[in-house]
Amino acid sequence: MTEKLIYWLEELGVEDNDLVGKKCANLGELTKAGVRVPPGFALAVQAYERFLATTGAREEMQRFLETFKADPNDPKDLAKFEKASEVLREIVDSKEMPSDMADIISAHYDKLCQRTGISDVPVAVRSAGPVSRPGQYETYLWVIGQKDLMKKIIRVWSSTFNHRSMVYRAQNGLPMEFDPIGCAVIQMVDAKVSGVMFTLHPANGDVSKIVIEANWGLGESVVSGRLSPDFYVVDKQTLNIVEKRVSDKTYEYLLDPATGATDFFEVPQERRNIPCLTDEELVELAKLGLFVEKHYGKPQDTEWTISKDLPFPQNIFMVQSRPVTAKMSKKKTATDTILDMMMSRLYQL
Amino acid sequence: MPYGYYHYDWRGEPDLDPQYYDCWVCNVAHSVPAWTPLFTSEWYRLIPYAMQYANDYICEPTSKGxxxxIYNGYAYITSIKVPESEVExxxxxxxxxxxxxxxxxWGYSERLFSRLMEKYDYYKPxxxxxxxxxxLVQHLWDMAELDRLMWEVHMLGWDGLLGGLRLWRExxxxxFGITPYDVRYAKLLSGFDNALFKLNSDLTHVAARAVELNVESNFSxxxxxxxxxxxxxxxxREWLGEFDKFLNEHGYRSDRMLEFTxxxxxxxxxxxxxxIRRIISAGVSHAPDILRHQLRKEGEEIERELLAKLPSDQREWFHKLTQCAQAxxxxxxxxxxxxxxQTYGLRRRAIxxxxxxxxxxxIIDDPEDTAYLLHQDLIYAAVIQEKVGKKYFRDxxxxxxxxxxxxxxxxxxxDTTPLFLGDPSKLPLVAGRDTLFGVVAAPPAEDAAKVGAVAVGCAGAPGIVEGTARVIASASEWDQIKPGDILVCPMTDAxxxxxxxxxxxVVTDSGGLLAHPAIVCREYGIPAVCGTFDASKKIKTGDRIRVDGNLLRVYKLDQ
Structure with a gap:
């Protein structure tokens, strides 16, 4: 192996975006800046390419795609993409990790276990595209041990062939058989509360405010946007909490100790309608937000999590930070989308 | 001369006006059994008005309501085209x-209801x-006004909320390939509490109290x-106390929804x-109460699975549209x-x-005779000179x-009242341009004879069941129903x-996707086929039938 396929987070920075993908580069940058990030390592984009080439997966997929035809803008063809996705993922998932790559990943994982002092340390295996495509690729939580780690890294790579990514690439005229991404392997935080933080108000672009959304358990429930989380606004100057909307938090995303998988669980009645963050935690998060905004020099869109196991404030971790996108303030609303569809589909207008 | 039909009556010879209206459909659900002259006079004063009022308010682009x-005593309905120049x-x-x-x-429907509730709170005491x-004359005018408001609210609700449901269904x-007869469709929509279920739940509680107090033998x-x-x-007496509480809250109802006589x-x-006796004999369990929580959980789970299949930027509108459909x-x-x-309960009290x-x-020979007077006659009778009134009203x-x-x-x-007047092949046009029409009277999905079924519907609730048919024409025949029957009837209401x-x-002649029988069957988890037009004529009590709510077909067995 001539090129370096794997890096510790602290070896990386924003300039390594194309090398390891955006998420890995950002986590490296945060680590270097002194922000508390769970420790871990990153597989380079090259590792994806090398895996698909040496296992023969890329060639097999090309053969299948020669005969594939479907229109990504026709809802009726969505099923065809679903079918194709199943075939391609099966091709990738069925391959074994080449032994030279497996050796180097194992060595890094063993080192991570030593560093954290936990044997078979649970990790999150996250996708990291060089170009941000939120919600397209997959992430695996609570991965334990060498064997499962290899499998889940391959699953993350094969998620570039999931239904929604295929449709996206077809709609945007990108290659179908190839979409190189990096992959982050970081220690799993046993989360009490998680959420997102914007260092401006996403609804009106107000840069004097920090907006925090939070729910019990792992961050997936907030990031997916399907449940209504608690909503807090903190003033950047005074660090006063200027708005606090506590919602009815019906579900939380947790590790199921019985199956080892993560899943939605009903929140016990006594925790449903109370704030999941204390004022102390809110202010600490806001300070962290101000720090990363200053570091990057731009308003940030971040993800954070608070561990069950550690004392405050060492329990607060940042797991993602990226600049706020322009479309965050202005885009077609869901209501407009519905009205447009009503006109065209119900009334042919 | 017919009573109170005004300009809505074709008086013998239908003028179909095919240039303006494509096809007329016999509205069996609102024609059988015949309404009393008093109710008829008010219904036809208010219903066409309220439908066209609400349509003008919401402004559906392709239909004016x-x-x-009226033709030979039966109501015929159609939707009104919008001229091309007005569409934009x-x-x-x-x-x-x-x-x-x-x-x-949800806020939209709550605000509509609260406009009525304010009035009820004032009038009830x-x-x-x-x-x-x-x-009393003044109060009778007030009740006619309340009736007008009620129909406006009623139609604003339909016209405002149905568009979202229709789009969601498509x-x-x-x-996802999920049709309305897929069990997931029912689950996505079911499990929300509402006033009518509360009424039935409270009635079940009254029945349960009779058993607890050991007085249920009185029901024999x-x-x-x-x-x-x-x-x-x-x-x-303790049970009667509970019963009174129930009546004070829910007693504004009669055995026929559309009548105040x-x-x-x-x-x-x-x-x-x-x-109450039926509930006791069925074992005092209110199925929707027990099922509701479970149904909602399953519904949320199905929605999560569907959302996960969509690209992330498509999820918000789908979730929002799902809420519109649920509301x-x-x-x-x-x-x-x-x-x-409530409105008819109050109006009934005044009348x-x-x-x-x-x-x-x-002035009249029997208190019940006011059912044969029209509203505009009746309202003056209260203060009219007795000497004049005696002959006039009796005539x-x-x-x-x-x-x-x-x-x-x-x-x-x-022969005198066909199911369609005009060109029935144009029914899809009539139903397509008006969302409410499509809900009430869609054409059956296929030809019954071709699939070997006795009847085919346009809506229903999923599931397949075989059993004995019980054909019931109206509420007066409810006592014939036995537990485990398959009900076959022109239509059901609340x-x-x-x-x-x-x-x-359940099998009904009338009704579309949002008709009472389809909705209630989804909540109770029993199969239904609705909108068959004529199943209650073709099926006889005692026939063994199979109701297939997935395919919307009803078969006769043992043939």
Whole structure:
């Protein structure tokens, strides 16, 4: 192996975006800046390419795609993409990790276990595209041990062939058989509360405010946007909490100790309608937000999590930070989308 | 001359006006059994008005609401085309109106209901018996006004909420292949509480109390003897206390939803006895209560699975549209409770008081005879000079009664009242341009004869069941129903809901996706086929039938 396929987070920075993908580069940058990030390592984009080439997966997929035809803008063809996705993922998932790559990943994982002092340390295996495509690729939580780690890294790579990514690439005229991404392997935080933080108000672009959304358990429930989380606004100057909307938090995303998988669980009645963050935690998060905004020099869109196991404030971790996108303030609303569809589909207008 | 039909009556020869209207459909659900002249006069005064009013408010781009005509005693309906030149202007208004409803569909229906509730809270405590004649006349006008408001609210609800449900239904098929007869469709919409389910749940509680207090044996007595028997014992009186509480909250209802010439439960508590007896005999369990929580959990789980299949930027509108569909579905069931039940209960109270006064003054021979007077005649009778009134009203009653008897004698779907007038192949056009029309009267999905079925519907509730048919023409025949029957009837409405706990399946002649039988069957988890047009004529009581709610077909077995 001539090129370096794997890096510790602290070896990386924003300039390594194309090398390891955006998420890995950002986590490296945060680590270097002194922000508390769970420790871990990153597989380079090259590792994806090398895996698909040496296992023969890329060639097999090309053969299948020669005969594939479907229109990504026709809802009726969505099923065809679903079918194709199943075939391609099966091709990738069925391959074994080449032994030279497996050796180097194992060595890094063993080192991570030593560093954290936990044997078979649970990790999150996250996708990291060089170009941000939120919600397209997959992430695996609570991965334990060498064997499962290899499998889940391959699953993350094969998620570039999931239904929604295929449709996206077809709609945007990108290659179908190839979409190189990096992959982050970081220690799993046993989360009490998680959420997102914007260092401006996403609804009106107000840069004097920090907006925090939070729910019990792992961050997936907030990031997916399907449940209504608690909503807090903190003033950047005074660090006063200027708005606090506590919602009815019906579900939380947790590790199921019985199956080892993560899943939605009903929140016990006594925790449903109370704030999941204390004022102390809110202010600490806001300070962290101000720090990363200053570091990057731009308003940030971040993800954070608070561990069950550690004392405050060492329990607060940042797991993602990226600049706020322009479309965050202005885009077609869901209501407009519905009205447009009503006109065209119900009334042919 | 027919009573009170005004310009809605074709008077013998239908003028189909094919340039303007594509096709007319016989509205069996609102024609059988024939309404009394009093109700008819008010219904046709208000219904076409309210439908066109609400349509103008919401401004559906392709339809101006429904038109109505009477032909040989039966109602015929169609939707009204919008001229090409008006479409663009209507489209803009419609977008504005719908945007606020899509943002808060549950709030929209709650605000509509609260407009009525304010009125009910004011009128309910009034004592009509103590009113002077002039005050009673004023109150009767107020009740007519309330009726107008009720129908406006009723139609604003339908027209405002249905568009979202209709789009959602189409998107479910196109994106996920889920049809309305897929069990997931029912689960996505079910499990929301509403006033009508609360009524039935409270009625079940009253039945349960009878069992707990050990007085349920009184229900083996004839209806009229149950309450006097309860009065004899301490436990019985305690049960009557519970029963009174129930009646005070839910008693503004009669055994026929669309009439105000029938006694309410509050006025004649004996009327509730058969429903309580049925619940006791079925083992005192209110299926939707037990199922609701589970259904909602399953519904949320299915929505999560569907959302996960969509690209992330498509999830928000789908979730929002799902909420619109859920609010529309729930509204379509609960509006009967807030609209017809309460308004007609109150209107009935005023009319009954007037009827008794007219009888005491010897202006009419029987208090029930006011059912044969039209609203505009009746309202003056309260203060009219007795000497004039005596002959005038008796003549009117005699004439209208004869005509009513004639209308009652005409069977539906016979030579004089065909199911369609005009070109039935244009029914899809009529139903397509008007969302509410499509819900009430869609064409059956396929030809029954071709698939070997006795009837095919246009809507229903999923599941397949085989059993014995019980053909019921109206509420007066409910006592014939046995637990485990498959109910076959022209149509059901909200007053029928307590029966569903006994049934294995339901088949109706009328009704679309949001019709009462389809909605209630989804909640109770029993198969249904609705909108068959003529199943209750082709099936006889005792026939062994199979109801396939997935394919919307009804088969006769043992042939």
């Amino acid at each position: 429904w038109d109505w005509r 202007g209507r489209k803009q208004v419609y977008r504005e109106q719908l945007a606020s409803i899509i943002d808060d569909p 009034l004592n009509v018996k103590e009113m002077r004649d002039c005050e 998107m479910l098929v196109d994106l 007595l004839p209806d009229e003897e149950v309450i006097p028997a309860m009065e004899q014992t301490e436990a019985g 029938r006694p309410t439960w509050l006025e004649k508590p004996t009327l509730a006895i058969p429903d 529309a579905h729930s509204w379509s069931e609960s509006h009967d409770y807030w609209c017809e039940f 009954k008081e007037l009827s008794e006064r007219l009888y005491r003054k010897d 009117l009653i005699k004439r209208n009664k004869e005509e009513f008897e004639y209308y009652k004698s005409i069977p539906p779907g016979g 007053t029928w809901t307590p029966l569903f706990a006994l049934l294995k399946g």
